[in-house]
Every structure is written in structure tokens, then in C-alpha cells.
Amino acid sequence: MSISRRQFLRTTAAAGGSVLALRQRVHAAGSDLLRVGLVGCGSRGAGAASNAINADPGVRVVALADVFADRVQATLKSLRGRHPDQVDVDPARCFVGFDAYKELIACGVDVVLLAAPPHFRPLHLAAAIAANKHVFAEKPVGVDATGVRSVLATCELAKKKNLCVVSGLCWRYDTVIRETIKRVHDGAIGEIVAIQTTRNLGYLWERPRQPEWTEMEFQMRNWYYFTWLCGDHNVEQQIHGIDKCSWAMRDEPPARAWATSGRQVRIEPKYGDIYDHHAVVYEYADGARMYALARQQRNCYNDYSEVLMGTKGRCDLQKGRIEGETNWAFGQQAGDLSGYGVKKAGKDGLRPMHQVEQDEMFAAIRAGKTINNGDYMCQSTLIAILGRTAGYTGQAITWEQMQQSKLDLSPQRYTFDAPPPTLPGPDGQYPVAMPGLTEFV
Numbered sequence: 524m525s526i527s528r529r530q531f532l533r534t535t536a537a538a539g540g541s542v543l544a545l546r547q548r549v550h551a552a553g554s555d556l557l558r559v560g561l562v563g564c565g566s567r568g569a570g571a572a573s574n575a576i577n578a579d580p581g582v583r584v585v586a587l588a589d590v591f592a593d594r595v596q597a598t599l600k601s602l603r604g605r606h607p608d609q610v611d612v613d614p615a616r617c618f619v620g621f622d623a624y625k626e627l628i629a630c631g632v633d634v635v636l637l638a639a640p641p642h643f644r645p646l647h648l649a650a651a652i653a654a655n656k657h658v659f660a661e662k663p664v665g666v667d668a669t670g671v672r673s674v675l676a677t678c679e680l681a682k683k684k685n686l687c688v689v690s691g692l693c694w695r696y697d698t699v700i701r702e703t704i705k706r707v708h709d710g711a712i713g714e715i716v717a718i719q720t721t722r723n724l725g726y727l728w729e730r731p732r733q734p735e736w737t738e739m740e741f742q743m744r745n746w747y748y749f750t751w752l753c754g755d756h757n758v759e760q761q762i763h764g765i766d767k768c769s770w771a772m773r774d775e776p777p778a779r780a781w782a783t784s785g786r787q788v789r790i791e792p793k794y795g796d797i798y799d800h801h802a803v804v805y806e807y808a809d810g811a812r813m814y815a816l817a818r819q820q821r822n823c824y825n826d827y828s829e830v831l832m833g834t835k836g837r838c839d840l841q842k843g844r845i846e847g848e849t850n851w852a853f854g855q856q857a858g859d860l861s862g863y864g865v866k867k868a869g870k871d872g873l874r875p876m877h878q879v880e881q882d883e884m885f886a887a888i889r890a891g892k893t894i895n896n897g898d899y900m901c902q903s904t905l906i907a908i909l910g911r912t913a914g915y916t917g918q919a920i921t922w923e924q925m926q927q928s929k930l931d932l933s934p935q936r937y938t939f940d941a942p943p944p945t946l947p948g949p950d951g952q953y954p955v956a957m958p959g960l961t962e963f964v
Contacts, residue, residue: 557888560586560616560632562624562647564598567661568638571691572602574881575636575659576609582885583609586616586630588623589639590743595619621937628654634888635659638691640746641754642666642932645673652681652688657888659881661691663762663904666754668928671905678897689884690896692766692903696883697876699843699857700767707771711849712833715772716811720764720829723818729793738946739939748795750911750956751932751944757784757801757914758907761817765910766903767829767840768813774899776906777805777813779921784914786955788820796945796953803910815910917958930964 559582561572568589576582584602587595595617602610618626624647628635635651637644638661645665651658658681665671681688694700707715730744746752753759769776782803789799799820805813829840836847843853858876874882887894909925934944947953 555581557582557634557885558585558632559583559634559636560588560627560630561598561636561638562588562627563637563639563643563661564589564591564594565638567691568636569598569601570877571636571638571659571661571881572598573605574878575634575885576602576606577878578881579885579889580609583611585611586618586627586632587612588618588627590619590621590623592617592619624650628656632656634885637661640743640752641759642670642746642752645670645677648674648688649677652677652684652686655684655686657687657884659689659691659884660900662766662900663754663758663907664690664900665904666751666758666908667930667932668905668908668925669931671901671908674904675897675901678895678901681897682893682895685893686895687884687887687893688895688897689880690900691880692763692896692900693876693880694763694767694858695770695896695899696879697857698873698879699853699855700840700876702853703838703840703843703845703857704767704770706845706849706851707831707833707838708773711836711845711851712831712838712847713835714809714811715831715833717832718768718771718811718813718829719816719832720761720768720813721816721826722761722764723816723824723826724760725821725823725825726789726819732793737939739934739941739943742795742943742945743939745793745795748793748797749943749945749953750795750797751934753797754908755797755801755911756819757798757803757815757817757911758904761801761815761910762903762907764817764827764829765813765815765907766899768815768831769899769903769906771829771831771838771840772807772811772813774902775807776902776922777909778808779919780805780906780909780913781919782910782914782917783958784911785958792947792951792953796955798914798956801910801914803913805906805910912963915956915958915961916963917961918963920963924963928964 559575561568572584589595634657636659637647641663664674678688732741742749784798784801786798800818803815831838838845841857845851913920945953
């Protein structure tokens, strides 16, 4: 494993205690029902619930939780419309508020799907594993090193309990990517010397501030634009490219990173405190480099790709193509980003990656086996945070520094009348990290 547990967990390893390993065999028979609860009722959460339903005829979605009642009801309506026979959620199992996840976990579910904003992943995952639930955890799994250390400790506990922890880093479940990475690892392009991963896109969504909202509600409704909630888009979105490239590098972490990042176009207060572009250079101990580009600006050239350059050739990972001493092509491009909730294979015969991850998790549960993606989902999250940190500070940050970072972006209290960690100034503008001035913590 590339992350040293001694270094990374330190004293948190004791959190596992002396746990009695348990094998969840009660649902091995195909006729038994698997009761599923969803925490985080946004579009990705609804998609994950739909994929879970499609994965196994014995799945029943029985509970929903979100901080907002309207999100719970919208997701419930959507799921009932698409899967009337496998959704059994009565009003008593619709939980609302910051503590809704606790009520859902305690209501008798077997599997918990975690799709709330990334800030909450460490807290929600720890509670689910402590209660002996199998978990699907969306990416990323934290917004700071403090949170990632917590998740890694929780995943170690899950291993001892023989509980599944399946990651929402869905490209590891994409057939084209899997086949292409296998050939890269078999030496088709030789030793990797450079990687470019690009996620240049336009704007996403926003929700206008309403007079009745507190500052905490505004930020929770617009969680994508606040670093404490999403980690910035180098963490929340570019993590996919970073994870694929880390996989190609056999999950060896970079030695250090430096960056040129900033906030150039998306500068209004409604866009919170995150940046709109990141250009990060990750340096590896063997001399290889990963160039990670991410931008969210309108009316610009967009690209979503990973190119691996080796001593014997090059690989276009998304296109499933290798050129050089070895020439090979899968025959189609990777990914089906519209595959939320798709039950049957597409016209190409391949199942969407979002469906595969759920299929494999529920098959493992039925077989009394476990899947634990904890190591790589924690490492890729921390690599993404490393890139953001290098951009925010303007400094070269080492992997060891990042592992030991004391930054904790948590608010003092989780209530709608509490102040969030980031507050607007008198002019309505939020404080934004300034390279060369913002210090590493």
C-alpha cells in the first residue's frame, strides 16, 4: 500500500480497538431483502439509489436522509416513479436535519449510500461502519487531511468487521479504463514519464440566495462553491482524473506538488470562496510528473482527458487507445456519464460504470465477501487536496507535509443558526485564499 499506515493513521489507528470480526452472511441467500438507506438526496444520491435498486432484485430503498426536507421529497418522488416495486419509504423513515444520518443508520438498514457534500463524508462513514453497515461512499471522502485520516481509520475498522466500503471513484469500475490500465501495467507504453489530466469545463449550477435563508443554509444550498463543503473543484471534480492517473502510477503518491491556481472569472459572492482554475504539477520520486489542469469558465475550450506518456509509447486513457511499440484500441471511448440509474447495458453492451460499482458491491454482500476501496479513495482525495493546497498557498508542498496537515475546516456547530467557517465581509465578498499570503496549516 502506498500510504504508510504508521505515518498516516498515527494514534488514530487505536480507533479500531479490539473489534470482533464479523461476517455479514445473513443476506447471502438471493431471496433475502437488502434494506438500503440514502444519506444526501441530491442528483448523485438519487442516481446511486437507482443504481442500487438495479443491482439486485432484493434491494429495497427504505429510508432517506438530507438536511433539507424538499430534497428528501424530490428524491422520493423520483425513485417511486422509476422503481415503484423497490421503494418502500414511509414518512417515518424520511429524516431531515444535520443529524438525519444518525436516525437513518439506526432505523434498520443494511446498506448506507453516502452522497452528502464531501465535508460530511468522514462523519457519516464513521457512524455507518460503527453501526456495522455496508457503505457506498461518493467521492471525495474529505476536504482536509484531518478528515481523510478519519476516513482511513474508519476503513481499517471496516476491514476488521468484514464490511464493504465501495468508492464513488467510478472510473475504476469502467470496463474500458480497466482494460486499458491493465495493458499499461503490463508494460505496453514502458515506464511512465509524464501524465496530463485535464478537466476543463464550463459553469455548473447555483441557487440564488433567498431572504429567509441563514448564511449556513445559503452555503449548504450552494455547497459546491465553498471549500469547507466541497474541497474546491480540484478536489470535488478533478479527483476523477487524479485517481485514474494515480492508478496508472500503481497508486504511488507524488513526492510533492506546486501549482498556479486562482479565481479569475467566477468572482461574484454567489460563487463563494473557491477558485475557477487550477494548474498543478505533481512530481514523483522517480522523476515522472503529472500535469493536472482543471478549469470552470464559460465560453472556453473544454477538454476531459488523460494522456499517459511512456518510454515505449503513449496512451489516451479515455479513448482506450495505446500507440507506440504496441498499438491497441478497445474500440470505443470510456465512460457513460449519463448512466445514472441505467438498468440494462447500453447499445455497446457495456454497463455504465456507476451501475458496475453497485453491481459488484451487492454481489459481494450476497456472497459473504467484502470490497474495501478505502486505501485508494483516501490517497486520491489527499492528492487532490495537496494540489489545492499548493495552489492556495503558492508553495511547493510535500506529500509528508500534506499527510501531517492540521487543517480542519469543520464549523463549530452543525445547525442552521450557526456561523459557517467562511463568512462574508462587509462588502458581501467571501475571503479567498491568496497565493503567497495564505499559509500552510
